[in-house]
Amino acid sequence: MKNVIPIHTNSWKKLTIHFEKIKDIHLIDFFKNDNKRYQRHSFLFQNKILIDMSKNRIDSETISLLLELAEEMNLSNQISSMFTGEKINFTENRSVLHTALRNLGESSIFVDGVDVMPKISFVLNKMKTFSEKIIHGKWKGYSGKKIRNIVNIGIGGSDLGPKMVTMALNPYRNHLNVFFLSNIDSTELFNFLKVNDFETTIFLISSKTFTTKETITNATIIKDCFLKRNNCIKSMEKHFFAITANITAALDFGIVKNNIFQLWDWVGGRYSLWSSMGLSIVLSIGFDNFIKLLRGAYDMDMHFQYEKLSNNIPVLLGLIGIWYNNFFHSETELIVPYDQYLSEFPSYIQQSSMESNGKNIDKNGNHVLWNTSPVIWGSVGINGQHSFYQLLHQGTRLIPCDFIASIFSHHPIQNNQEILLSNFFAQTHALAFGNFFQKNMNYKNNCIENEIYVEKFKYFEGNRPSNSFLLKKLDPYSLGALIALYEHKIFTQGIILNICSFDQWGVELGKKISDDIFNSLLYRTRSVNYDSSTNSLIKFYHDYKVHK
Known part of the structure; x- marks a missing residue:
């Protein structure tokens, strides 16, 4: 594995010099000086998704130098290594093959000399057969009633991805009710148990390791409540299912073997929606729409794997993100979908990016001296206009934005979609150009002194960058392609930043400490000894519980 320190490359040094020349140039001037700027920096993917990168603070030299950086960091070979099953997750000695899950049998992919595609096809067919039984009412609960409710019990990648997709594709949903239970906060579980009908509900216990405390705790409570209702362990096989790589633990929990949908260690949790976790x-x-989701992702995979870097959409987006994060030191990145169905999309990408690239150790084991993942945040666009857009337009932070919208609404009512899209287009324009295009910009010269003073507060300097993603329609194919686009953007950034994007050791420490503290809270011991603040908080808890 070629581990190059990015800041020591010739291209990084050139970018540093280039940044000093370009940092104060306004987007107004970029557009004035290049009448084909939009054509140079926009791409149409499969006639389904338009990606406009022209409102970024870049020029042709910026892109050229960023592509030179990609070459120096060996990006093309690293892309090939992922797709061919090499163990690029080197800290856990694993392949990274979520792309194989949407390969749909197009080619063989080998891990340790074994073709994984037959296993993937087997699980896919099992998902198809089972889902059709549930959807068509052929699978009955223990009392003979048809299944109406699906409850996914999981957290992190076992929750965020499936929840985001089912919400995004709500117009394609059937008659079944799908719920997601993730939080260990008993309030969520209490509200769920209060209304749940066990006779018509199946439970998908979704945990790659089948040891995740939040998931197994919630699943055990539900299992106990279920058995109290019908007092028959055998009836569990009609209602409880496991999605996991830990078959033994699922069997020990009481899941019958045929109700276990397998995962593999080369499927990362935050990339698992393409697998049985989906x-x-x-x-x-329905299965046919799920295949369309996979197909959209597969086509983006092929684009990422084979398109030259200069026209490679995820690569260019990833490089531009590094440009802002490491040269402008922008620190955060905003995702604003102008589509209510995509309201969970920012949270999903937040996990994908920050868990993948939120690292401070490079592949050589050294502390990094450059910025890795930005802070990802976001909300539905129209709502955001009435909350945080003030900061975007006139705040002191540079915040690159991704705007996402669809041309066609699933529910056209009067001119609502035109109002929505007019805001989408207006905001990217206003962020980029500020007040520049307003015809009355010069009228203030004739204003009285107080009015001139007030006008200062109404000034928008612009020069705030954004990308625009315009979908023809939010359908399974387009959503699959969009998700995969962001996955590959994140992969690109991990390679350029010389970090391992596929482990998540930072999640583990807090879990380990919480296990120790949990025993102290449960058994009222004070054997744990941490800092004075943590010790005092635990003591306050104990004292309050005793006096109460």
Whole structure:
């Protein structure tokens, strides 16, 4: 594995010099000086998604130098290594093959000399058969009633991805009700148990390791409540299913073997919606639509793997993100979908990016001296206009934005979609150009002194960058392509930044400490000894519980 320190490359040094020349140039001037700027920096993917990168603070030299950086960091070979099953997750000695899950049998892919595609096909067919039984009412609960409710019990990648997709593809949903239970906060579980009908509900216990405390705790409570209702362990096989790589633990929990949908260690949790972890998606939108989701992702995979870097959409987006994060030191990145169905999309990408690239150790084991993942955040666009857009337009932070919208609404009512899209177009324009295009910019010269003073507060300097993603329609194919685009953007950034994007050791420490503290809270011991603040908080808890 070629581990190059990015800041020591010739291209990084050139970019540093280039940044000093370009940092104060306004987007107004970029557009004035290049009447084909939009054509140079926009791409149409499969006649389905338009990606406009022209409102970024870049020029042709910026892109050229960023592509030179990609070459120096060996990006093309690293892309090939991922797709061919090499163990690029080197800290866990694993392949990274979520792309194989949407390969749909197009080619063989080998891990340790074994073709994984037959296993993937087997699980896909199992998902199809089972989902059709549930959807068509052929699978009955223990009392003979048809299944109406699906409950996915999981957290992190076992929750965010499936939940985001089922919400995004709500117009394609069938008659089944799909719920997601993730939080260990008993309030969520209490509200769920209060209304749940066990006779018509199946439970998908979604955990790659089948040891995740939040998931197994919630699943055990539900299992106990279920057995209290019918007092028959055998009836569990009609209602409880596991999605996991830990078959033994699922069997020990009481899941019958045929109700276990397998995962593999080369499927990362935050990339698992394409696998059996997407069973809740299949049950929600049907198997055919799930295949369309996979097909959209597969086509983006092929683009990422084979398109030259200068026209490679995820690569260019990833490089531009590094440009802002490491040279402008922008620190955060905003995702604003102008589509209510995509309201969970920012949270999903937040996990994908920050868990993948939120690292401070490079592949050589050294502390990094450059910025890795930005802070990803976001909300539905129209709502955001009435909350945080003030900061975007006139705040002191540079915040690159991704705007996402669809031309066609699933529910056209009067001119609502035109109002929505007019805001989408207006905001990217206003962020880029500020007040520049307003015809009355010069009228203030004739104003009285107080009016001139007030006008200062109404000034928008612009020069705030954004990307625009315009979908023809939010359908399974386009959503699959969009998700995969962001996955590959994140991969690109991990390679350029010389970090391992596929482990998540930072998640583990807090879990380990919480296990120790949990025993102290449960058994009222004070054997744990941390800092004075943590010790005092635990003591306050104990004292309050005793006096109460």
